Amino acid sequence: MRIAMVSYEVYPFAKVGGLADVVGALPKYIERQGLTVDIFMPYHKKVDENAPKFGYTIEKVSEAIPVPQLLTEEKFDIYKTTLPGSRNVNVFLISNRYYFSANEVYEGPDLAEQAIFFSDAVLESIKKLDFNYDVIHVNDWQTALIPVYLKSVYKNDEKLSKIASVLTIHNLGYQGIFEPSYMKFAGLPDYLFSIDGIEFYGNINFLKGGILFADVINTVSPTYAREIQAKEYGEKLDGVLRVRSADLYGILNGIDYEEYNPETDKRIYVNYNLETVEKKRENKRMLQRELGLPERDVPMIGMINRLVDQKGLDIMAEVMDYVSLFDMQFVLLGTGDEKYEEMFKSLGEKYPEKYSINLKFDIVLAQRIYAGADMFLMPSRYEPCGLGQMYSLRYGTIPIVRYTGGLADTVKEYDPQTKDGNGFGFEPYDPAYLLKAIAKALYYYNEKEHWITLIRNAMTTDLSWDKSAKEYVKLYQRAKSKVQ
Template sequence: MMLDRNLKVLLVGAEVVPFAKTGGLADVMGSLPKALTAMGNDARIVLPRYQGIDDLTTVADFPVKMGNRMETCIVRQANVEAKLPEGGTKNVPVYFIDSYHYFDREGIYCHFDDAERFAFFDAAVLEMLKRISFQPDVIHCNDWQSGMIPFLLQERYSPQDSFYNRISTIFTVHNLLYQGNYDPDFMRVLGIGSEYFSPNSLEFYGQVSFMKAGLVYGDVINTVSKRYAQEIQTSEYGLGFEGLLRKRSQDLHGIVNGINYHEFNPETDPRIFRAYNSRSIQDKYENKFSLQKEMDLPVRDVPVIGLVSRLVDQKGLDIIAEMVDEMLQEDIQFVVLGEGDRYYEEMFAGIRDRYPHKIGLYLGYNGILAQRIYAGADMFLMPSKFEPCGLGQLISLRYGTVPIVRATGGLADTIVDYNMETNSGNGFSFEPYDSAVLLETVKRALRLYRDYPERWRGLVVSGMENDFSWNRSAAEYLELYDLAISKHARGCRIA
């Protein structure tokens, strides 16, 4: 049920668009608070202040105890009027935890002291609340970097200060692969007693785990699709946490991410060649022809398949490698944008050399080109080995580019396989992680494109009219916040 009162929510994460981004977490953190605020809630954001983030105002400073020393935390606030994604009428306060010792350096992750850095961040977030006079109903923690907050709130802050007693937590897993597991010596830095180094608390295969802290101590847990919430309770996808997640299955939920419909709008997107909507779908062809020119491909009305991805195993590139030569025997073009593992970068470079008139390749990150691929391609390839939610398939639907996906995680929750008999669905999907099945699925899409143009047009238009905006997802999060508040009030904890 929906709440009959407005909520105060603090969303905590290591990345927020447009301040810092390496993946989809940043998009969520940049859009969900805006949608919550537009619904009348007091939603605020906090993240570390990394190098290069400027135009900030100092609002507080205080010491945070880290082992046998005190580290200074400076809380700064952003001038967000022109910073957060557009949409809604109110600004979202954005706070930054600043520390010259921990965050005044290049890069977000992969530092030798990441355990200390994010432990400091988590403790500083809780210390910050009284300094800025903000007592949230819910702290919404995201991924391992904020995983210690539910633990610290329950075991350190609530027993000592009634200010913290009524604050509930939810912990969102965006990708279980990244866990924040560290040597147990780290516990001394945060002042954690050895009694918490146990299977029922923070210990995870001989290490201290930020991820486990969030999974054990969060009032409610969720991940970014209903299918992924089921998958991570199995040995195949649980990565060692499946037993704990099954134990907490009643508290484990799935909410599919939305996308920012103001940013991803083919009617107004300045990055694409020609604006269009579901009523002027013929203008999409101009984007295809312009994309072909930009990628040095022959300009002709041929099916164009797009791939915008990190070039890593998770994204199904191994099964693409097994079938790509046969796929390129078809009268198609293949446009690839991405960066990642050197093996896959070299693989795609080799494919381009073999098929120079059929494949366009850009190795690296290029946000403008990504949008032009979403707008100019006819089909979007996303055969992930696993995919907690996925944004590519949602963006491609918005731009009238038909997704071809493997039915896993959020891809299974959002893409319904096209059924020729009922003329229904919004894309093409397959389940076995197999290159032959992927190839046949691509061929099914090509047959519909070539032999049934009116049905193809209907598939494109219906996909553009799907609603995967943040308004829908935000409404589900409000219900989840209500559940966390109720559960916290009852004092429910796992055994």
């Protein structure tokens, strides 16, 4: 089977959040299952910026290809590189100066036009390139129109009509909702502007289109796949998801065990494994030094996040003054909404000996926090899967989470009787429960025998992609069986 995987972000070429990590790792593991995978992504400015750091080279494959389907004269070029660490995963970069010259991945002159242009350009590239794909695997709203095109405009196209589609929802909170006028730009037939199509409360909704028209849909954890079919987590698409529930799966993300390995990770200060885990302390000391925190043996809580409502920062705001009463340190790395940046900045100013607030994107510092911190906080309001808690488990850093979505599927409450469990957490979205979970973790930090057991349980949790990659292969087979 040959798979075309389509995404706006792919590590290491351009990364904003977890989507990049998934599409940068999963193809390597699918390839090991004997399939062939190619990636299609926009040629963002970031791709050139990251090239010297990661040592990939880029060549031009084809140029000035039109998109006759769309209401634009813009053309695109195709460039090609290879996914580092893969055997043979081609990465095709769709280049167009007008749409893709912003500094950031999710910026541009018009985000709706940009996503439509990219989606159609991918299909035009597939027509042009000499490969026969069995499945197009699209990710999130930016690429969710591809299944819509396949089942409407291209349903009689000799090549494209034979390709099945899979949509992965990494975050239902972002849907791509725009004015109906974009139907015309996209060249989509009018009949699609209906309740059974991409119409959504008078607008158009790209993700809804993907959910209705992809042959198979999945999200990134079994719990989130269940949660989003009910009103509380459904973001107004729960009804549409229930319509497709027979074709909706939940496959837990994995993490790249080669890239994220405390034994070999070159970005951390001192390497370690389960047998030499006491070296974590050295990582903490060096991190304290780098960040200007007092070099003491106090429990350190880390947090690395996009600073947005999803991440539970409003309930955190209510408890951090109380958490600050403990002898502890807190290290934040993140960027996002101004109100949250301000909240963390003022905590840093109020308690300079306890807080290190780093409002930037820095993948080296991220690894140093995963390795150096003792605990990792992720009190998300909702979390489709969550990778932060998985990286921290792998690095022996104990997660404190809200049990929702993938957090509930990967973190298990520590039981001091049975010595089972790899972290701490809470369920009701309520600051009092969050405070209790943090206090509990801080308590067990001082119960050294329990803490060592926790670290052992964390580091031996199976989070590899191997199992999930096999699930994706089955998903592709299911999708393929629907178009024959």
